Amino acid sequence: MSRPEPFGARLRRAMDERGPLCVGIDPHAALLAEWGLNDDADGLERFSRTVVEAVADRVAVLKPQSAFFERFGSRGVAVLERTVRxxxxxxxxxxxxxKRGDIGSTMAAYAASYLHRDAPLFSDALTVxxxxxxxxxxxxxxxxxxxxxxxxxxxxxxxxxxxEVQHAVRPDGRTVGATVLAHLAxxxxxxxxxxxxxxVVGATLGDLSSYDLDMGGPLLAPGIGAQGARAADLPAVFGAAVRNVVPNVSRGVLRHGPDVAGLRDAAARYADEIRAAVGSG
Known part of the structure; x- marks a missing residue:
């Protein structure tokens, strides 16, 4: 049996067809309250289903933050499974x-939870x-x-x-962050x-020209919107690698809910701004 199409190929196609936007699904308590929802599993489900209904058929990537689902125990994880599916x-x-990270059999178990096709939480990619x-x-x-x-x-x-960790300099003169990028290359x-x-490379970090970001894979870039970075900043931050950037916007889109049309309009605006910035890069 042949292996499935790699994530990188599927992501490139999705970005080319839908635009390079990732919308975060971050149902924290304050946002549930802003939407007029209870801070419980029922509110979580209404929130998540609304986001999926609004944008899953038109953005390249959705990024649920697992912690905001896990805090409701088994009911929250069940909502997460449905959201992913x-x-x-x-x-x-x-x-x-x-953001899983461990060693040996424990890391293997985390991997199986999210990266095995038969797992209830199987996702196209996982942050680690x-x-x-x-x-x-x-x-x-x-x-x-x-x-x-x-x-x-x-x-x-x-x-x-x-x-304090990522910019620390190793004995070979390379920073820890640069070493991670080299492994990925x-x-x-x-x-x-x-x-x-x-x-994962923050869009808020400014000039990163001392790092080789063009390592052949995608760059998930949080920070657009509420954290202060703008789509127009992307070429200056990411340089030659800008076409491989997947900017993540969470609150900038989610604050327009629970109105489905508002969520769609916000996502479309960010997608257009990002597409224009990447095109100029």
Missing amino acids: EARAAGALVVMDA SPYLGYGSLEPAVELAREHGAGLFVLALTSNPEGA AENAGEQPLGSFGA
Whole structure:
């Protein structure tokens, strides 16, 4: 039996057809309240289904934040399963934002939870942390390859605390973040039109010209909208790699709910702005 089409190829096609926008599904308590929903599993389900109904048939990527579902226990995880299933059925690629990172059999179990096609939470890609050593991610890398999924590895994140690890300089003179990017370049070598192993790189970080971001895979870029970055900033931040950037917008879209038309209009505006910026890059 042949292997499924790789995530990178599917992502490239989705970005070309729908535009390079990722909408986050972040149902935190304050946002549920703004939508007039209860902070419980029922409110969570109404929120998530509304977002999927509004944009899953028109944006390239949806990114549910697992923590906001897990806080409601088994009922919340059941909502997450349905959200993933319905979003993928509508044509969106799903990146599970769970930031898993562990070693050995535990990492293998995390990988099986999200990257095995028979898993209830199977997603097109998973965010992972390499800070137990990049090699600790090998079970996830192997399973992603087998099942046509992808990974987004934390490399240069936008939170201020990340710098103390990611910008630390190794004995070879290379920063930890640059080392992560180099590992990803090796994973993606020879893959066309886009590798399946991407990096998380904040759109708020400014000039990153000292880093080789053109590593053959996608760059998941949080920070557009509420965090202060603009679509027009993308070429300056990402340089030659800008065409492979998947900008994530969460609150900038979600604050227009629960009105479906409002959510769609906001997503369309961001998609147009991003498409124009990437085209100019």
